Amino acid sequence: MPSILVVDDSAIDLKRASLLLQKHISEARILTAVDGQVALEIMEREQPQVVVTDLQMPVLDGLELVVKAKEKFPLIPVVLMTAAGSEAIASNALRIGAASYVPKNQLANDLARVVSRLLGAARERHNQVRILGCMTEASFCMENDRDLLVDFVHHFRELMQKRAVFSENDCFRVSMAVDEALANAYYHGNLEVSSKLREQDSFSFDRLAKERRGQEPYSLRKIYLSLNLGPVFRVVIRDEGPGFDQQSLPDPFDPSFVERPCGRGVVLMRSFMDTVEFNDRGNEVTMTKQTNLETA
Structure with a gap:
């Protein structure tokens, strides 16, 4: 069963993104975290296939999470949820290692599609490793x-x-x-x-x-x-x-x-x-x- 980690300090946005993913990717297990530091701990323990994170959070924000995730978990793609006015930050995050981004006002239309594509790539990597193991x-x-x-x-x-x-x-x-x-x-x-x-x-x-x-x-x-x-x-x-x-x-x-x-x-x-x-x-x-x- 694939797992997806959703990270957001807003309880409303966290629930919204989680429910969208659960609805459209029903086979996935949805994990949640309220900041980047907690997210890194969960990534260490659970090794999710995809991480979806907000940009602006306390303790460790989304940009810092992208940097640390790329360093510690280079095979786990990170998707950013961006609010209006944060396009420049999102562009920078893509340059330093984020896999994609979805504006928060487009979550219902695009989030599940983007995450599904990344899950497919993760399955392909996993199967490739299994085949190479033979x-x-x-x-x-x-x-x-x-x-x-x-x-x-x-x-x-x-x-x-x-x-x-x-x-x-x-x-x-x-x-x-x-x-x-x-x-x-x-x-x-x-x-x-x-x-x-x-x-x-x-x-x-x-x-x-x-x-x-x-x-x-x-x-x-x-x-x-x-x-x-x-x-x-x-x-x-x-x-x-x-x-x-x-x-x-x-x-x-x-x-x-x-x-x-x-x-x-x-x-x-x-x-x-x-x-x-x-x-x-x-x-x-x-x-x-x-x-x-x-x-x-």
């Missing part, structure tokens, strides 16, 4: 396109967050490790641009990478990535370059190595993941890390 493996074959790889890492981090595979901090660290491994596959693997060139002349490094993006065979190469989501997270990233000699890698934990502009990706990968292993050819890396998922 995923145990995934494989990707990606063009050698740096923008695509950056977008992939962004969506990968969102997936990890939705699945609650790692803590928030570990989500960031694992995403960084994956990003560094993909960057290595892109630059040093498929484009065959040496990290030593970056150390000597970063401008020449970027120029050569740009040139090779449009040249064969470099432009035809792909990056392959596979994920395994279980008690131990496993990611395998392979490029189509010639590979490298692992013995040529300097010790990433040598203090002098930290000052060098290249090779830091290996430091991050080994620091953020439990294991990092390259194949004999040097064009594939396998990384693992313990997750929060229980053994089936």
Whole structure:
């Protein structure tokens, strides 16, 4: 059963909005609060799907509630009920995170419609998380396109967050490790641009990478990535370059190595993941890390 939290210090307006929502969204449970501070406490305890709030209230007003709700409960949309003359404040609230607003003189016409639309989006997010929770493996074959790889890492981090595979901090660290491994596959693997060139002349490094993006065979190469989501997270990233000699890698934990502009990706990968292993050819890396998922 979805729940909707209505917040207003006016008993009359609070009852009016609550009754409208109950009438048109009969399957919903209606919660109420008389100010923003009480609303935050209820949000913490009940996790409503949508919050509908007045703008002007004591203790914590609607604008402050939008800010705090966005910070603490980013997935719970907040709808503002605005009185005449508060349009500028409502516009500001939309810029800082409110999902929508409804003028109080239009509640009967618009409130239930706006809230119903947001409830539908909340159901979609919930079902998406359930579906993602069923995923145990995934494989990707990606063009050698740096923008695509950056977008992939962004969506990968969102997936990890939705699945609650790692803590928030570990989500960031694992995403960084994956990003560094993909960057290595892109630059040093498929484009065959040496990290030593970056150390000597970063401008020449970027120029050569740009040139090779449009040249064969470099432009035809792909990056392959596979994920395994279980008690131990496993990611395998392979490029189509010639590979490298692992013995040529300097010790990433040598203090002098930290000052060098290249090779830091290996430091991050080994620091953020439990294991990092390259194949004999040097064009594939396998990384693992313990997750929060229980053994089936």
